[in-house]
Amino acid sequence: MLDKTKYGWWKSAVFYQIYPKSFQDSDGDGIGDIPGIIGRLDYLAELGVDGIWLSPVCASPQADNGYDISDYRSIWPPFGTMEDMEGLISEAKKRGISIIMDMVLNHTSDEHRWFTEALKSKDNPYHDYYVWRDGEPGTPPNDMRGCFGGSAWEYVPSLGQYYFHQFAVKQPDLNWDNPRLRRELYDMIRFWVQKGVEGFRLDVIDSVAKEPDRKITARGPRLHEYIRELSANAFIEPGIVTVGEAWSADTGEAIRWSSPDGSELSMVFQFEHICLDRGEEKWDSRPFSLPKLKRCFERWQRELHGKGWNSLFLDNHDLPRAVSHWGDDGKYRVESAKLLALMLHGMEGTPYIFQGEEIGMTNIRLGLEEYEDTETLNMIAERREMGYSDAEILESVHRQSRDNARTPMQWDDSENAGFTTGTPWFAVNDNFREINVKSALSDKNSVFYFYKRLIALRKEHPVFREGDFTLLEPEDETLFAYIRAARTERLLIVCNFASEARRWRAPAGFESAPVLLANYPEPEGDLRPWEARLYLAGEGEK
Ligand code: GLC
Numbered sequence: 001m002l003d004k005t006k007y008g009w010w011k012s013a014v015f016y017q018i019y020p021k022s023f024q025d026s027d028g029d030g031i032g033d034i035p036g037i038i039g040r041l042d043y044l045a046e047l048g049v050d051g052i053w054l055s056p057v058c059a060s061p062q063a064d065n066g067y068d069i070s071d072y073r074s075i076w077p078p079f080g081t082m083e084d085m086e087g088l089i090s091e092a093k094k095r096g097i098s099i100i101m102d103m104v105l106n107h108t109s110d111e112h113r114w115f116t117e118a119l120k121s122k123d124n125p126y127h128d129y130y131v132w133r134d135g136e137p138g139t140p141p142n143d144m145r146g147c148f149g150g151s152a153w154e155y156v157p158s159l160g161q162y163y164f165h166q167f168a169v170k171q172p173d174l175n176w177d178n179p180r181l182r183r184e185l186y187d188m189i190r191f192w193v194q195k196g197v198e199g200f201r202l203d204v205i206d207s208v209a210k211e212p213d214r215k216i217t218a219r220g221p222r223l224h225e226y227i228r229e230l231s232a233n234a235f236i237e238p239g240i241v242t243v244g245e246a247w248s249a250d251t252g253e254a255i256r257w258s259s260p261d262g263s264e265l266s267m268v269f270q271f272e273h274i275c276l277d278r279g280e281e282k283w284d285s286r287p288f289s290l291p292k293l294k295r296c297f298e299r300w301q302r303e304l305h306g307k308g309w310n311s312l313f314l315d316n317h318d319l320p321r322a323v324s325h326w327g328d329d330g331k332y333r334v335e336s337a338k339l340l341a342l343m344l345h346g347m348e349g350t351p352y353i354f355q356g357e358e359i360g361m362t363n364i365r366l367g368l369e370e371y372e373d374t375e376t377l378n379m380i381a382e383r384r385e386m387g388y389s390d391a392e393i394l395e396s397v398h399r400q401s402r403d404n405a406r407t408p409m410q411w412d413d414s415e416n417a418g419f420t421t422g423t424p425w426f427a428v429n430d431n432f433r434e435i436n437v438k439s440a441l442s443d444k445n446s447v448f449y450f451y452k453r454l455i456a457l458r459k460e461h462p463v464f465r466e467g468d469f470t471l472l473e474p475e476d477e478t479l480f481a482y483i484r485a486a487r488t489e490r491l492l493i494v495c496n497f498a499s500e501a502r503r504w505r506a507p508a509g510f511e512s513a514p515v516l517l518a519n520y521p522e523p524e525g526d527l528r529p530w531e532a533r534l535y536l537a538g539e540g541e542k
Contacts, residue, residue: 001096002050004198007238010266010350011309011465013050014455015100017354019317020057020079021065022408025420032408032419034080034088041095043437047358047448048455051098051241053201055317057085061111063170064374065317065406066102067203068109072188089196100199100241101192105185105230106207107171115172122159129181131164131173131212144215149378152212164212166204168374176208176226189234199241202265206246206253218248224256227264243311243350244268251303258308267309267350272296274319283379283396288326290497291475298482301347301469310349314340315357320404324363328499332530333360333435338450338519339495339532343480345454346493346534348469353451355409359440360447363404364429368394372426376401412438453517461536463489478502479527492535496527503527506535513537 002009024036034057044052056066059074066076075085089099108115117126133141133153140153140162146169153162154169164173174181189200205227209220227244235242244257246268257268273296277288304310314322323329327336337360345351368380368390376397383393398404403426410432411418417432429435440448458464467484478498484491492510496502504527506513515523517534527533 004098005237005239007262008260009239010051010199010241012459013241013350014048014345014458015051015053015350015352016044016047016049016358017053017055017316017352019055019065019355019406021055021425022406022419023355024409024411025422025424028420028422029078030420030422030425031078033078034075034084038084038088038091041091041097044097045095046441047353047452049097049353051100051199052092053100053199053243053352054102056102056104056203061109061170063109063168067104068107068111068168068171069104070109070111071113073191086195093196098198098241099196100201100243101197102201102203103189104203105174106204107165107167107173110170110172119156119159122161128178129175131175131210132159132161133164133212134160135162136160141212142215144212144217148375149382164210166207166210166217173210174208176210177222182226182229183233186230186233193234193237193240198239199243199266200235202242202244204247205244205265205268206248218246219253224264227257231262231264238262242266247271251300254300254310255304255308258304258310260308267311269311269313269316270300272300273314278400282400283383285399290477290480294471294474294480297347298469298471298474305348305468310347311352312344312347312349313352313354314344315354315405316352317354317405318402320400321361321363322357323360324404325399328530329360329362332499333362334445334447335519335530335532337447339497339530341447341451341454342493342517342519342532342534343495345458346464346482346484346491348465348467348484351458354405356405358448358451359410359435359437361407361410361435362429362431363398364407364427365398366403366427368397370427371397371401371403373401373403373406376403410436412436450517450519457516457534461489461491462486463491467491472507479504488538490537492537493532494527494535495532496530499529501526501528501531510535510537 020032023032024040025032026036057079058069059071059076060066060069092099114126114129117124118130137155140151144152146152148168155162165171206218209223209226210217211220242265244265249268249270254268257264276292277286279286322340323337327340407429408419408424413433416424417428440446463484463486467486470483472481473479480495482493513535515533516536519532523533
């Protein structure tokens with residue numbers, strides 16, 4: 001087991017993200033909950049993960065499924081009680097699994113007491129916890145827009161002021177320039193550390209040092225000063241793992257964020273690979289290019305090697321399902337899900353698996369009226385107003401909506417996929433009779449067991465953690481192949497990103513190397529559709 005008191009333990013770890021609302025319901029109200037998660041810990045221990053990134057469970061009116069917190073120190077009742085949360089922390093710990101809480105420090109809910117106080121008057125002590133500008137109705141301070149559409153400014157007539165919100169109207173931004181506010185946030189994080197939480201995922205953390213007058217949201221001038229202060233005051237124990245969500249991070253920034261001196265965070269989620277096939281807006285697409293994707297990963301692998309630390313992910317609660325987006329979720333669903341897993345987990349960094357990814361769950365195709373996510377709903381309304389046809393809108397929604405990732409977890413082939421005995425809060429994907437945990441566990445060739453093997457290999461072979469990265473055939477349109485080398489071990493990862501077979505010969509040094517893991521039986525000679533192999537040469541060869 002990993003020694004989690006030591007700085008850097010997370011370099012050998014694999015994490016698993018739970019979106020609690022959709023994971024497992026235990027009381028029949030149709031909403032996933034903490035006791036439901038506790039009941040599935042043995043499943044996660046079987047998979048072999050070292051930690052759970054738990055999407056927000058704090059009290060919230062759920063305007064953005066918990067990313068709008070109204071009380072950082074209590075649990076949203078449908079998810080359970082504080083005792084349930086303490087139970088989850090201790091039951092997980094017994095299985096060697098750490099709880100990593102999702103902390104939303106950039107904004108609160110408008111129903112948070114700080115905000116309701118702030119609304120009372122300009123000289124209320126909490127007023128300055130938020131970002132205000134004086135103004136007249138109808139003329140906001142500037143034309144900044146919120147990430148979920150509409151103006152980023154909301155007028156409050158009783159104060160004659162606008163408040164700033166980068167996300168929904170119900171998510172007012174916190175003012176990090178106020179030291180008292182920052183102190184409250186650090187104290188609140190310590191409250192959770194004392195309860196046994198061992199890490200934090202920090203929501204849109206690159207946006208906290210905003211300067212809206214200069215239209216700056218991400219990467220404000222005081223950003224790293226604030227993060228170092230946060231780290232020094234809240235993440236005191238060397239073993240605490242932190243991962244910041246930073247859409248603005250390039251490799252240079254990520255090196256600062258994840259510097260091995262531990263002064264900021266353990267790592268960040270960066271999104272360069274995710275944005276490669278997006279247009280100006282995420283709803284518009286650009287053609288996918290494998291050479292571009294490879295060069296992107298190569299740059300992140302090479303530039304952070306020895307200087308910072310990568311997080312590795314393709315899926316999360318804000319993204320479409322990886323197997324639908326990057327793979328083939330029809331005929332080659334199983335093969336391409338395994339290929340994506342190997343392509344990612346072979347790299348240097350800490351891999352994150354999003355619930356359901358380990359069984360190859362796919363996107364859902366609903367009608368426009370059936371969506372739930374606030375971002376999706378705002379876009380539908382906006383684009384209708386702009387004159388887009390419903391067919392065009394539906395196309396974008398099917399491809400990009402965050403709801404693709406938020407359908408209930410598919411546990412078995414019984415009604416509602418074993419997620420709930422009641423009415424699920426959101427649609428279950430029709431394919432649950434074929435794609436579910438129960439059937440994955442009873443098939444030794446399932447996507448699940450492929451992930452399990454990958455997680456175990458990362459612990460057995462230091463080259464996963466330490467190896468450098470060499471990309472082969474950078475211009476090849478369908479082959480993604482790379483070598484990782486450290487000390488005497490060398491890994492070769494080969495992935496055929498196509499539904500056609502292709503010629504393949506192992507390069508020098510790997511001609512007689514054994515294949516340690518593959519997604520087809522008898523992995524020899526040319527590559528079959530979506531075939532992926534992991535070769536190991538050198539000392540590790542047994
Ligand atoms: C992050 C979360 C996303 C949320 C947004 C606002 O991007 O991952 O789900 O809507 O922040 O909190």
